[in-house]
Structure formats: structure tokens, C-alpha cells
Amino acid sequence: MFNTILLALGITLMYSTPLALAAQGSVMSEASGVVNVGIEGMMTVGAFFGALIGERTGNPWFGFLCGGLAGAVFGLIHAFASVTCRADQTVTGIAMNLVGPGVSLFLCRLFYNGGVQSEPVKNKIPNIFSKNVLKGAASNLNVSWTTLIALLAAIVIWYIFYHTTWGLHIRAVGEHPAAADTLGVNVYKVRYICVIMSGFLAGLGGASMTLSVVSQFSPTAISGQGFIAIAAVIFGKWTPQGGYLAALLFGFFTALVVLLGGTAIPIEILSMLPYIFTIVILVLFVGKAAAPKANGKPYIKGTR
Amino acid sequence: MESKVRKALRNPFALTIIAIILGFIIAMFILAVAGFPPFKSVGILIKGMLGTPKDFTAVIIKSTPIIFTGLGVAFAMKTGLFNIGGEGQYMVGCIAAVAIGSWLDFPAPLQIIFTVLAAVLASALYAGLVGLLKAKKGIHEVISSIMLNWIALYLNNWFTNTNFYHKPNTMGSYPVRESAYTMILPQWKRSEAGLAVLRNNKFLLQVLGRNDVNVGFIVAIAASVLVTWILTRTRKGFELRAVGSNIHAARYTGIDVEKNMIQSMMISGALCGLGAAFYITGQQPHLLNTLSSSENIGFNGLSVAFIAQNSPIGCIFAGLLFGGLLYGGATLQSQLGAPTEIINIIIGVIVFLVALSILIPRFLDTHTKKEKPQEVTAKEKEKKKGAGNV
Numbered sequence: 001m002f003n004t005i006l007l008a009l010g011i012t013l014m015y016s017t018p019l020a021l022a023a024q025g026s027v028m029s030e031a032s033g034v035v036n037v038g039i040e041g042m043m044t045v046g047a048f049f050g051a052l053i054g055e056r057t058g059n060p061w062f063g064f065l066c067g068g069l070a071g072a073v074f075g076l077i078h079a080f081a082s083v084t085c086r087a088d089q090t091v092t093g094i095a096m097n098l099v100g101p102g103v104s105l106f107l108c109r110l111f112y113n114g115g116v117q118s119e120p121v122k123n124k125i126p127n128i129f130s131k132n133v134l135k136g137a138a139s140n141l142n143v144s145w146t147t148l149i150a151l152l153a154a155i156v157i158w159y160i161f162y163h164t165t166w167g168l169h170i171r172a173v174g175e176h177p178a179a180a181d182t183l184g185v186n187v188y189k190v191r192y193i194c195v196i197m198s199g200f201l202a203g204l205g206g207a208s209m210t211l212s213v214v215s216q217f218s219p220t221a222i223s224g225q226g227f228i229a230i231a232a233v234i235f236g237k238w239t240p241q242g243g244y245l246a247a248l249l250f251g252f253f254t255a256l257v258v259l260l261g262g263t264a265i266p267i268e269i270l271s272m273l274p275y276i277f278t279i280v281i282l283v284l285f286v287g288k289a290a291a292p293k294a295n296g297k298p299y300i301k302g303t304r
Numbered sequence: 305m306e307s308k309v310r311k312a313l314r315n316p317f318a319l320t321i322i323a324i325i326l327g328f329i330i331a332m333f334i335l336a337v338a339g340f341p342p343f344k345s346v347g348i349l350i351k352g353m354l355g356t357p358k359d360f361t362a363v364i365i366k367s368t369p370i371i372f373t374g375l376g377v378a379f380a381m382k383t384g385l386f387n388i389g390g391e392g393q394y395m396v397g398c399i400a401a402v403a404i405g406s407w408l409d410f411p412a413p414l415q416i417i418f419t420v421l422a423a424v425l426a427s428a429l430y431a432g433l434v435g436l437l438k439a440k441k442g443i444h445e446v447i448s449s450i451m452l453n454w455i456a457l458y459l460n461n462w463f464t465n466t467n468f469y470h471k472p473n474t475m476g477s478y479p480v481r482e483s484a485y486t487m488i489l490p491q492w493k494r495s496e497a498g499l500a501v502l503r504n505n506k507f508l509l510q511v512l513g514r515n516d517v518n519v520g521f522i523v524a525i526a527a528s529v530l531v532t533w534i535l536t537r538t539r540k541g542f543e544l545r546a547v548g549s550n551i552h553a554a555r556y557t558g559i560d561v562e563k564n565m566i567q568s569m570m571i572s573g574a575l576c577g578l579g580a581a582f583y584i585t586g587q588q589p590h591l592l593n594t595l596s597s598s599e600n601i602g603f604n605g606l607s608v609a610f611i612a613q614n615s616p617i618g619c620i621f622a623g624l625l626f627g628g629l630l631y632g633g634a635t636l637q638s639q640l641g642a643p644t645e646i647i648n649i650i651i652g653v654i655v656f657l658v659a660l661s662i663l664i665p666r667f668l669d670t671h672t673k674k675e676k677p678q679e680v681t682a683k684e685k686e687k688k689k690g691a692g693n694v
Contacts, residue, residue, distance in 0.1 A: 037388075037446075081660060090386060091610045091659040098607060098652030102645045109643040110338055223597040224454065227388075231447040268462035275451040282443050291444075 003137040008255045010140030013147045016251025018043070018209040018222075020150040022229035023236070023243035024157050025071075025201030030238055031161065032194035033174040033294040034082050037093035040226025041100025042071040042199045043206035048104035050207025051217035052111060054121040064125060064146070064207045071203020072196050074100055079195035083188055086298030097226075105219060118210075118217040125212040144212035146204075153201065154244035161240055170194060174292035177299040187299050202226065235282065237290055253277055314665045316613060323611075323657035324625065331650045340642045352635030353628040358510040361517060365587060367627025368520040369394070372527070372579025373605025374612065374619040376431075379531055380572040381614045384548030385565065389434055389449025391602030392456035393427040393573040397580025399456075399463050400426030402592050405480030405585065406469065415483040416585060423581035424574045430456070431573020432566055439562035445569070457598050464592045471591070479590035486585040487518045518586025520579075524623075527578060528616040534571075535616070544568050576602065610655050626651060 022043050029036035046067035054063025074096055081092040105116055112118055127142045134142045161167035169190055172180035177187045209225070210217050228250055235249075236242020253274030260270055312318045332342035354360055373390040380387035387393075405419035430452065437443040464470060469477040482490075492498040493512050502509040511517065535541040546554040547564045555561050579601070584590060608626055612618030633647035 081656065085660050085663050087659040087662060092656055094606050094610060095652045095656035095659065097603075098648045098655060100652075102648030102652055105645040106334070106338070106643045106649065109645070114641065114643075220597050224450075227450045227453075231450050234444050234447045266462055266465070268458045268465065272455050272458040272462075275454045278451050279437070279443075279448060282447065283437065283441050 003140075004259065006137045006140040008252070008259055010143060011255035011258055012248060012251040013141075013143045014213055014251070015254040016247045017144065017147045017150045018205040018213065018225055019229050019232060019250055020244050020247035021146075021153060021205030021208060022202045022226055023205075023232040023247045024150075024153045024240060025198040025205065026230050026233040027236075027238060027240050027243045028157065028170075028194045028201065029075075029198035030233060030295055031174045031292055032170050032191045033177060033292055033297065033299070034079070034191055034195050034198075035089040035093065035296040036078060036195065036198050037090055037230065038074065038078050038096025038100070038226075039093075039198070039202045039229050040222065040224070041096035041098070042074045042202035043209070043226045043229070044101045044104050044222045045074055046071040046203030046206030047210045047221050048108060048118070048206075048217045049203070051118045051121060051210035051215075051221075052107070054123075054207075054211050055119050055216075058122050060121060060123050060125045060211045063121070064204065064211055067207025067211070068200045068204040071206065072200040075196040075199020075202075076192075078199065079192045082298065083191045083195070086300065089296055089298075101219075101222075104217070108217060116219050120216040121211060124215050125208070144208075146208035146212045149204070150208070150247075151244070153204075154240050157240040171292070173299075174294055177294050178303060181299075181301065187301075191299075202229070205229065231278065234291075235278065238292055238295075249281075250274060250278075310668055313668060316661070319661035319664060320611065320613070320618075320658055323654050323661055326657055327650045327654035330653050331646055334649060335642060335646060338642070340640055345636060345640055345642055345646075348639050349629070349632040349636050352632035356510055357507050358514045359631070361511045361515045363624065363628040363631050364521050365515055365517065366631045367623045368518075368524055368586075369579040369583045369601050370604045370608050370626055371521075371524045371620055371623030372582070373576050373602050374608030374623050375524070375528055375531055375605075375616055376572040376575035376579075377605045377609035378612060378614040378616055378619055379535070379575060380568060381609060382535055382548055383544040383564070383568040384551070385435075385438075385445055385568055385572070387431065387434075387449065387569065387572045388446050388606065389431060389452050389602070390572075390576045390605045391598050391600070392449065392453035393431045393576040394580045394602045394605075395453075395456040395460050395598070396430045397423035397427035397577035398584050398592060399460055400577075401484075401581050401584040402469065402477055402480055403463070405484040406478045406591075409481060410483060412483045415481060416486060419480060419484040419585055420486075420578070420581040423584070424577040427577025427580060428570040428574040431576070432570040435566035435569030438569075439565045453598065453602070457595060460592055461594050464594050469592075475594045476589070477592040480584055484585050485590070486520065486582055487516050488512070516587045518582060520582030520586045523578065523582060525620060527575060528620055531575070531616040540567075576605070579605075607651055607655050611651075611658055613658065 022039050026036055026039050049070035050063045050067030053066040054060045057063065078092055078096055081087045082089040108116055108118060125144050125146055127144055128148060129142045161171065169180065169185045172185060173187050173190045181187050206222055209221055214221060229247070232246035232250060233243045235246040257270045257273060261267055328346060332346055335345045336342040352359060353363055373394055376390050377387050401419050401423040404422035405415065408415060408418055410418065434445050434448045434452065437448045438445045464477045471478045489512065493502060502513045535545060543559050544564055546559055547561050551561055604626055608619055608622045611622035611625070629647045629650060633644040636642050637644040
């Protein structure tokens with residue numbers, strides 16, 4: 001029994017890592033008032049470049065960083081469209097979801113002889129403890145460094161949001177950009193930084209998928225994780241801590257599916273459970289969504 | 305007077321065309337960098353779409369489902385709802401069509417009616433659930449739709465593998481009965497008399513003989529006209545749009561906002577369901593397959609609606625463009641070895657540029673000489689609009 005609990009905990013932490021990182025990205029962008037439905041596309045480029053660079057250089061950490069940077073480039077494009085051009089953020093986000101996987105698979109076919117899967121990386125991102133430190137059931141808790149990074153990201157962003165002037169600026173820009181502007185906050189700059197960071201974190205999330213959960217890029221490596229990260233953020237009411245806990249919850253549901261697999265319940269029905277649970281929890285406990293007030297609205301200097 | 309160029313740059317249709325052309329140019333650039341001949345590639349792509357009557361017919365057939373999902377998304381958008389759940393609604397429609405169409409056994413017109421109705425009803429209810437959750441519990445439609453998309457995917461796999469519907473030794477279900485087929489003249493074109501006629505007429509042979517030509521596209525056109533009519537000419541349409549443009553004002557004038565949300569989602573879902581119905585009854589293989597990830601018919605509908613800027617009639621053309629590129633992309637890969645994913649890049653760039661195209665009229669407004677009176681008015685309008693937005 002104790003073993004099962006530890007196993008469940010280990011699987012939960014493993015599967016929640018990409019989600020948690022991407023969810024932090026989504027929180028950053030949305031808190032500053034820019035809707036980012038392009039998380040899915042940014043995760044996919046992160047997953048691809050992470051796997052590609054990790055495989056070519058043999059250095060997973062460098063791959064991880066490059067995955068984040070690839071996501072950040074897409075974040076920059078999204079920021080330009082939504083902040084400078086004041087385009088419809090949902091539409092440009094969906095465009096990211098087309099271009100991101102498009103570019104990833106296009107390059108994948110070029111680098112890997114027409115295949116849609118990358119070669120497996122030789123070195124995955126290591127686990128926190130070396131092999132023999134944790135023995136027996138406890139070894140389930142020997143999670144990847146990326147899991148710790150995801151937790152740290154959530155803590156750092158939570159601290160920034162609620163305990164620094166910077167965080168106050170971000171939240172002010174997301175709730176009432178005109179008021180923030182009159183106080184001398186550069187609305188455009190704050191939004192640019194937040195959206196680029198959002199792409200960076202989503203890219204890291206994608207790269208953590210291909211460098212620590214599985215070990216190669218494939219078209220189904222991300223498929224839908226980005227949308228679940230967005231759902232996690234709405235679930236967590238647009239807060240860093242809420243987003244992280246919601247990602248853990250999704251990871252836990254995935255662990256349940258893994259653990260209950262092979263029992264009498266058909267696997268297809270089991271696989272549905274995380275999504276059904278989410279809706280049920282929303283209905284019973286969470287209730288009305290409370291998005292940042294200026295979320296999705298472009299800011300035009302000089303307007304109220 | 306504004307010059308003709310300036311006028312053209314204010315026209316959303318002209319801007320969309322420019323976005324499409326730029327999308328192709330950027331794709332050619334990417335192809336060139338990747339080492340493929342850019343002009344030849346685009347030539348093959350376009351020839352793959354329009355080269356023969358057979359190709360063009362195939363494009364229409366391929367486009368039909370995404371025109372329907374595009375219509376569904378556009379309808380919801382017009383009423384202020386973001387229906388990212390077209391994917392799941394479409395899948396549930398397919399499941400219902402197969403459930404009824406392979407189980408019941410009626411003569412043709414009845415079987416078709418039951419099958420199509422089942423799909424439409426299932427999709428409408430599935431989407432209605434999203435509307436209900438939003439109206440009664442305030443749950444964001446995006447989160448519930450995303451969850452329901454996944455549930456639909458696994459529902460599809462579960463259904464396909466039930467003893468009753470699973471066809472042994474395959475990955476799929478039983479197909480719907482032939483009496484549910486909605487192809488045009490399916491028996492005639494394989495009969496002696498039909499073949500004799502087709503052999504003498506190359507055009508008809510290409511159009512009818514080589515494809516699953518079905519009535520779906522005609523229904524799609526009818527549906528887009530109907531949607532336009534509902535939105536612009538009926539009381540209900542006005543109510544739905546009122547809720548979409550200002551929920552508080554709508555409530556204040558006595559419109560039942562919650563009811564309208566649910567209805568809007570149901571109509572949006574029903575449109576996706578129509579797409580599913582005519583896919584299952586009108587195209588090979590007429591059955592469900594076990595899927596490892598979703599087939600993106602609903603997500604492609606999002607792009608279609610965005611390129612069409614939510615115009616129902618525009619969805620037909622945007623859908624044809626998308627379907628055509630998907631179809632031509634396969635030719636590009638088989639003939640040149642260029643990755644077919646270039647199509648997603650083209651579509652993504654087009655969607656992105658269409659979203660940016662609103663910049664141009666605004667740019668024109670701020671960069672015109674002030675002594676011209678009508679441009680000053682335009683500038684003021686923009687200012688007022690901007691103020692209203694915040």
C-alpha cells in the first residue's frame with residue numbers, strides 16, 4: 001500500500017512537470033492581460049528543439065535551455081502581434097499553434113530523413129539523486145531535476161507576483177492598464193516581458209517532456225498538453241500557486257490511469273477520468289472563473 | 305479622395321487576399337532555405353489542388369467537414385463564445401452517426417434522415433453541455449470544451465472497440481449501412497449504363513467516377529446561407545449577437561442571457577454535427593477508427609473561421625483554401641519530398657497575418673495628412689472606438 005502511494009506520487013510528479021512549467025508560462029502572460037492560447041505551439045517547438053539540440057550535442061541541459069529559448073522566440077512574435085499590433089490575441093495564439101508544430105515537424109523531417117520522430121537522446125536530464133541513494137519503494141521519489149525546476153518556477157513566480165513591486169506592476173497591468181500607466185508603469189514593456197517569459201516557460205515545459213519524461217520528439221509528444229496547461233491556469237484561477245496545484249492534480253489523474261490500468265475497467269474509460277474529474281471538480285468546488293480584468297484587451301495609450 | 309490603393313487596403317476581403325499571398329511567399333522562402341525549389345514547389349502545390357477536375361472535386365470533398373466546423377466556430381464567435389470544442393463535438397457526431405447508421409436498417413431516405421439527425425443531435429447536446437456549464441456554473445467555455453474534446457476522443461476509442469460495433473480483425477467499427485450513404489449516384493456510376501456514360505465523358509468520369517462526391521458541400525452552402533440569415537434577419541439572431549457584443553446591455557434589455565448562451569452553443573455544435581454526418585455518410589471509409597490523437601477537424605475549423613473573419617459565407621472559401629492546401633500538400637510531399645507540414649506553416653502565417661491586417665487601416669488613419677477632412681473623421685472614429693473598447 002505504502003509502495004503504491006509512493007509510486008503514485010512519483011508518476012504524478014513526473015507527468016505534472018511539463019504541465020506545471022507551461023502553466024506558469026500561461027499564468028505570466030494572462031496575469032499581464034495577454035491571452036496566450038499559443039502555449040500548445042510553444043510547448044511543441046520547445047519539445048522539438050530540446051530533443052534536437054539535446055540529441056545532437058549530447059548535453060540535455062543545453063537542449064533544455066534551447067527548448068525554452070525557441071518557445072521565447074514564439075513568445076516574442078505573439079507579444080509583437082498582441083501588444084504592439086493590438087491584433088486579436090486568440091487568433092494569433094491559434095496561429096502559433098499551427099506554425100509551432102508545423103515548423104517542428106518540418107524541421108524534424110529535414111533532420112531525421114523524412115521521419116516525424118527524432119532519434120532518442122543519449123542522455124536524459126538526470127534525476128535529483130544518484131542511483132543508489134534511495135532504495136526500494138523510496139526510489140519512486142527520485143524524480144528528475146526538471147520536476148524541481150517546475151516547483152521552483154512556481155515558487156519564484158508566486159514570490160514575484162505577491163511580494164515584489166514587479167509583481168504588483170504585472171498584476172496592475174492585467175487588471176487596469178490605464179491606472180498602471182498613470183502611475184508610470186510601462187504597460188507595453190511589462191506585457192512584452194511577460195509574454196516572452198510565457199513562451200520561455202512553455203518551451204521549457206515542452207523540452208522537459210522530451211528530455212526527462214520520454215526521450216525523443218514525436219508528433220504526439222505534446223498533443224494537447226498545452227491546452228491542458230491553459231485549463232490548469234483557469235482551474236487555478238490565474239494564480240501561480242493555483243496553476244501549479246492544478247497541474248499536480250492532472251498529473252495525479254494520469255497516475256491513477258496508469259495504476260488502474262489492467263483492471264476490469266476498459267482503458268479508454270479510465271483515460272477519460274482525468275477530464276471528467278476536472279469538470280466535476282469545477283462544478284462542485286471551483287465555480288466562477290475570475291480572469292484578470294484586462295485579459296485579452298489590447299491597451300491603447302491615452303484611453304481609460 | 306483616397307487613392308484606389310488606400311481604399312483597397314481598407315477592404316477586409318482585399319487584405320485577406322494579401323495575407324494569403326504573403327503566406328505563400330513566406331512558405332516559398334522557407335522551402336528555398338530548406339533546399340527545395342520554391343517556384344516549382346508552389347506550382348506542384350497549386351497543380352495538386354486544381355490540376356484536374358478530379359483534384360478539384362477531391363478538394364471540395366476534403367473541405368466539406370472543415371467548412372462545417374468553421375461555420376460552427378464562426379457562429380459561436382458572433383455570439384461572443386469561443387468554441388474550441390468543435391473537435392469533440394465533431395467526434396461525438398461521428399460516433400452517433402455510426403451508432404445509428406450501422407445499427408438501424410431502413411430504406412434510403414429514412415436511414416439518411418435518422419443518421420444525420422443522430423449526429424446533429426449528439427453534437428448539439430455535447431456543445432449544449434458547455435453552454436449549460438457556462439450559463440449555470442460560470443465555468444469558462446474554453447476549459448470545459450478542452451476537457452470534452454479529450455473525453456470525446458476516448459469515447460470514440462471505447463465505442464469503436466465495443467463488442468457490438470467493433471469489426472473483428474480491424475482497427476475500426478462496422479461502417480454505416482449503404483442505405484445511409486449520401487454520395488451522388490453511387491450505384492449508377494458503378495452500373496453498366498453509368499460506366500458507359502462516364503467513359504464517354506472524361507470530365508464526368510474524373511468528377512464522379514474517381515471520388516466520393518456527396519451532397520455535403522451543397523448542404524454546407526445552404527447552412528452558411530441559413531446561418532447568415534439567422535444572424536442578420538431574425539429576432540433570435542439579434543438576441544444572440546446582442547449577448548455577444550455586450551452581455552450587460554443585453555441582460556438590461558430583458559434578453560435571457562443564459563438561455564441564449566446555451567442555444568448558441570447548441571447551434572454551433574449542430575453545425576459541427578452536420579459536418580460529421582456528411583463525413584460518415586458521404587466519404588470512405590464510412591466508419592470510426594481507433595485514434596491515438598484527434599484528427600484536428602474541429603481545430604482546423606478554428607483557422608477557417610479566423611481566415612473568414614467569422615463570415616459564414618467566407619467560411620466556404622476559407623475552408624476550400626485549407627482543404628485544398630491539405631490535399632495539395634500530400635502531392636508536394638510525394639513528388640518533391642518536401643514535408644507536408646509546410647501547409648500548417650502557410651495556414652498559420654495566413655491566420656496570423658489576417659489578425660494583423662487590422663493594423664493597416666489604423667496605420668492609414670494615423671499617417672494621413674490632416675487637411676483632408678474625411679480622414680480626420682476616420683481618425684476620430686478610431687479614437688472613439690478605442691475608447692469604447694476599454
